[in-house]
Every structure is written in structure tokens, then in C-alpha cells.
Amino acid sequence: MTRFHAAAALLLLLSPLPCLAQSAPAQASASTAAARPSAEQALAGFDDAIAGMLQAWQVPGVAVAIVRDGEVVLARGYGVRNPDADAPMNADTIFPIASMSKAFTSFGAGLLVDEGRMSFDAPVTTYIPELRAADPAATQGLTLRDMLSHRSGMPRHDAVWYHHDAMTRDDLIARMPALDFSAPMRTRFQYNNIMFILSGLAVDRMTDGSWEEFTERRVFQPLRMDRTTFSPERARRDPNHAAGREVLNGRMVTVPIFRNTAILNPAGGVYSNVDDLANWMLVHLEQGRFQGRQIVQPATLADMHATHMPLGATVRDPERVPIGYGLGWFTDIYRGRQVVQHGGNLPGTSTLVALMPSERLGVTVLVNHGGSELRDALTWAIMDRLLGESGRDWVGEALARKRAGEASDVAGRANRGASRVAGTRPSHALADFSGTYTHPGYGPIAIGQAGAGLTARYNDDSSPIEHFHYDVFDATTTDPVHLLLDARLQFMMDGYGRISGLQTVMEPALGTVTFARQPEARLSDPEYLARLTGTYELGGNRVIVALTGNRLSWTTVGGQPATLIPSLGGEFTHSRRRDARIAFDLGASGPATGIRFIDASGVYAAPRVN
Numbered sequence: 001m002t003r004f005h006a007a008a009a010l011l012l013l014l015s016p017l018p019c020l021a022q023s024a025p026a027q028a029s030a031s032t033a034a035a036r037p038s039a040e041q042a043l044a045g046f047d048d049a050i051a052g053m054l055q056a057w058q059v060p061g062v063a064v065a066i067v068r069d070g071e072v073v074l075a076r077g078y079g080v081r082n083p084d085a086d087a088p089m090n091a092d093t094i095f096p097i098a099s100m101s102k103a104f105t106s107f108g109a110g111l112l113v114d115e116g117r118m119s120f121d122a123p124v125t126t127y128i129p130e131l132r133a134a135d136p137a138a139t140q141g142l143t144l145r146d147m148l149s150h151r152s153g154m155p156r157h158d159a160v161w162y163h164h165d166a167m168t169r170d171d172l173i174a175r176m177p178a179l180d181f182s183a184p185m186r187t188r189f190q191y192n193n194i195m196f197i198l199s200g201l202a203v204d205r206m207t208d209g210s211w212e213e214f215t216e217r218r219v220f221q222p223l224r225m226d227r228t229t230f231s232p233e234r235a236r237r238d239p240n241h242a243a244g245r246e247v248l249n250g251r252m253v254t255v256p257i258f259r260n261t262a263i264l265n266p267a268g269g270v271y272s273n274v275d276d277l278a279n280w281m282l283v284h285l286e287q288g289r290f291q292g293r294q295i296v297q298p299a300t301l302a303d304m305h306a307t308h309m310p311l312g313a314t315v316r317d318p319e320r321v322p323i324g325y326g327l328g329w330f331t332d333i334y335r336g337r338q339v340v341q342h343g344g345n346l347p348g349t350s351t352l353v354a355l356m357p358s359e360r361l362g363v364t365v366l367v368n369h370g371g372s373e374l375r376d377a378l379t380w381a382i383m384d385r386l387l388g389e390s391g392r393d394w395v396g397e398a399l400a401r402k403r404a405g406e407a408s409d410v411a412g413r414a415n416r417g418a419s420r421v422a423g424t425r426p427s428h429a430l431a432d433f434s435g436t437y438t439h440p441g442y443g444p445i446a447i448g449q450a451g452a453g454l455t456a457r458y459n460d461d462s463s464p465i466e467h468f469h470y471d472v473f474d475a476t477t478t479d480p481v482h483l484l485l486d487a488r489l490q491f492m493m494d495g496y497g498r499i500s501g502l503q504t505v506m507e508p509a510l511g512t513v514t515f516a517r518q519p520e521a522r523l524s525d526p527e528y529l530a531r532l533t534g535t536y537e538l539g540g541n542r543v544i545v546a547l548t549g550n551r552l553s554w555t556t557v558g559g560q561p562a563t564l565i566p567s568l569g570g571e572f573t574h575s576r577r578r579d580a581r582i583a584f585d586l587g588a589s590g591p592a593t594g595i596r597f598i599d600a601s602g603v604y605a606a607p608r609v610n
Helices: 046-057 098-114 136-141 144-148 169-178 193-205 211-220 232-237 262-268 274-285 298-305 374-387 394-414 526-532
Strands: 061-068 071-082 244-248 251-255 320-325 330-334 337-346 349-356 361-367 435-439 443-450 453-458 461-469 472-475 488-493 499-507 511-517 534-538 541-548 551-556 562-566 572-574 577-585 594-599 602-607
Touching: 046 061, 046 071, 046 374, 046 394, 061 274, 061 374, 071 274, 098 144, 098 193, 098 211, 098 262, 098 298, 098 337, 098 349, 144 193, 169 193, 169 262, 193 211, 193 262, 211 262, 274 349, 274 361, 337 374, 349 374, 361 374, 374 394, 435 499, 443 499, 453 472, 526 541, 526 551, 534 594
Parallel strands: none
Antiparallel strands: 061 071, 061 361, 244 251, 320 330, 330 337, 337 349, 349 361, 435 443, 435 511, 443 453, 453 461, 461 472, 472 488, 488 499, 499 511, 534 541, 534 602, 541 551, 551 562, 562 572, 572 577, 577 594, 594 602
């Protein structure tokens, strides 16, 4: 379960892409503000270039907003928002903006910092007292600044919340002690959606309503982002919304892009359009002011845009140097100028906003195709046009990387079976694998039978699983938005030959984790347990099995009581003899007729004597 994004696209590309950077006017090569081309000059031929780009990349559509010097230069859609209906894209088309939403969480927290109601540097337990992390140091010292700059020490653990529509932020808190850290706090950049979800919860606790209500009232409304929402239902009902596209088995398919995963909202749950996002860029580029009103203090805004955690990344392009992460923003140097930017990816959509404060320049690109590098390449090509720079064909180079990546993906997947050990079979009948397997952080995985095969269900996703080798099974879903895509499950046996657990990868930074198989529900059912109570004779001594609530106790005459703990195979474990199994002999009805006490030395019968 290591993939939470769309599978790599396998496209037949139609024609080379016109070079956007090289099509800018020749006189715009100077880099000073005075020599910058006008917007009209910079965008000459832009619409035609976009038309060729959509064809070459096989992308249904894009929406673009550009702001410069306090004005909206462009807000327009290109191509189609829904290829199945041939509906045109425009500046009003609603998209899920995915992780671009993170900056709204840091912005909202910044408003409370301005008011003295929160601090970026206070322990987060000031706002969420019950929060406990797997790392004790993080429990004591984790701050909003740590959480909003991805320096908590905790890797992603996205499987916990992905496609889990019923999970709440409070549910997530209960899982936190069992979600391991992979680095000490403040030592490594590790992108983490959970920390933004919890940051939203902290804002929840410090306001008179939900984080969503606060953000709507204090951010969307003042910025006149009238069509921006957290509601997937509202977005779906809107007649002008985008349909997402992915490549599945070499063909383009439409995928749902408006899911009801409310827990994700502070990390990636905003739905918006380029008209509204132009206003969002303006408040960041105009020192926190919008239409004459100071929305956030300039010092607080500067704090969000400053680097608080270095990335330690290598440089691929000398024009663009990745520096680090601020509060909800990546920080870069682009052609010698500071840039703050953030992208977003969800199945069916790719988004990016990039701001260059020194030039009062901002670009937003929304693409209704998942995992598309087009969003980045087009953004930098637009930046170059507006700056009067040339020399890089950002879009053409990205297209070449895309083609090479697709070829590599096809070759790799063709070799999927190369690591299979031939001639093996499962150690048990398939029915013996059925059951619920649980991890305290990740929750349950349910294995069931479906016809002659097995299925696995985790959160809201289910997939057939097929035998790979030995007791290893692979999920066979080909749905690119599926949580179980490429999941591999290894089942384990205990010393008595029972299927006792499974291992799989939930977080690549940590490797495999173990899900323990859960006892049958009837072993905690008082009505069933009442049939097991009574007095039994074991090795010349009497054993009294009694029921209290939904737990059995075991008392030998003259001995101390012990608890019988529900175990596998309809049996129990003795609380003071964890190596032993306790099995009751039952008919179709009536009380148990005897007990079998089983350990490594043998099987000992204890008939009922009352």
C-alpha cells in the first residue's frame, strides 16, 4: 500500500510542443523591472501556444490566472473541463486545488497569531491538550511552526486517512501514538498531510466554530472568493466543474475528483477556480492587503514566506534552485529572485500557484489531468514571458521527461513477475486467510472470500487479491485512484499453524508493519461465553470458568484467578500462560462438554464435572 497517487500515464503523443519561452518577444530579454515587457507583449501568441500544448500532452484542459503589479493580467480557461461532454474550460471552472490548500491553513493560523490568540512557536498541546505522538519529544515540544513547515520528524502515513470518509480529526488523534516517526523533530524535511490536518484542528479549538467556518468567514469572504468551497457536494452540483482524467492501461479514463474526505480539508480540501485564486495571489503579493483592507499583517505574511526548514535538495535547473519550506509554502530562488510556490496533486487534477514578491508577479495553473508536470513547466514558461527572460523551453523539456518516464514505467511493469518464485502455493486453504487484521495506528484490513478468490478491504477501498508466491498476495486493482493499487500482503503463521497476521508497507519511509489477526467477535459475546462457564477437572484439580461482563476468568481450586483472553481459531489464551491455548468442546447447542489445554508439551483434556 505504498501508492496514493495516479499510475504513470501511457500516452501516444501527437506532436512537439511549441516553445512558450522562446515565443516571447525578443525585446523582453532584459531582467530589470523597467525593461519588462508589457502584459500584452508578453502574452502575444499565448493562446495558440496553449492549444498546441493541450494536443501534445493529451490534457483535456487548463485554467490560468496571472497577476502583476496589483492587477489581474489574465484569468482564462483553455480546452475542455469535461471531455466526455465537450464542455469548455473557463476562468470560473471549479477544481479541487489539492495541496495548494495548505497555504490557507497557515494563513488562517496567521490571522490568529496577529490577534494574539495563537503562536506559531507554542507547543501544539496548548491547543490540543490530548495530542500524543509516538516520539515523546514531539509530544512535549511540537509547535505549529514545526507542523506547518514539515519538520515534525514524522513521515507521511497517508494511508491512515486516504479514502476514509468517516474518519474525523479526533479519530486521527487517537491513532497518533502508534504512527512511528522516522527522524528526530526538526532534523529532516518530511512532507506530511497529517500535520496540516492537526493544524486545522488547533484552529478549530481556538475559534467559535469549525476550521472550515473560520476559513470561510475570515479568508474566503474578505478576499471575495465567492465560488471557493470545502464542499465536494457543492462543487459537484455546480454546472461549471472540471472532470478529472487519468491513464488506465494505456487509455484515458474519467475519474472522480470530488470525494467526501472532510478530514483532509486543512491539507488538501479546497475547491476553487482561477478567478478566485487571482485574489488569493493578490493578498500575498500586496503585503497582506486586498482592496484597501489589511487582511493579515505584513510581518506575519513574511513569516509564512520565509524558509523554516531546508529541503537539502539537489539542483536540476540552474534557473530554479529549491531552498526549503516556509509555513504552507515551498521557497525557491528563480533566476535570482525569491519565489514561494505550492503545488497540489489528487487523482484527476494537478495544480500550482507560484508567487514572485519582488516582481509583484503571481501565476496559477490548474490542469484536469492527474500527476501532470505540465503545471510546473507552463508556470515557469509564463514567468519567463512576464519577466522578459528566454533560453529555456520548459514545456518541451518536461514533455521529453514525461515520455521517458512513461517508457520506463511500461518496461518496469512488464517485469512485475520477475521476482515471483515459481511453483509455490499458499500454506492454507483460502478460507483460512479470511478475517480482520488490525494495526493500532492504521486500523483494520478485512480479508474475505469472493467466489474462488480473496478480497482485501482497507478504509473505503476494496480489491481482489491474488496469490503471488508462498503466502504472499497482491492486490489486482488497476484503478489509478485506488488506495490498494500495487499493495502486497504477506500473511504469517503462529507456532500452531494458524494464520495470525499480515505484513505490508503502509509508509515507505518505515518499511513493513504488522497487522494482527483479530479473534472472532463471538469470543466477546456474553451470550456465547455463558455456554463456556462451569467447572472442569484438569489433571486432578478443578478449574472454575466464570463470566464477568464479556470476559471469562479461569480459577484453579486453591489458585489465583486468571483471565481468558480471546485468541485465534475460536480459542483463548491464559493470561498467566501466554504460550498456552484454551479450547472448549461444544456441540450445536448447550454448554461446553470439556476443555483442551494445549501447549508445546501436549494436549490435556479437562471434562466438565458439574
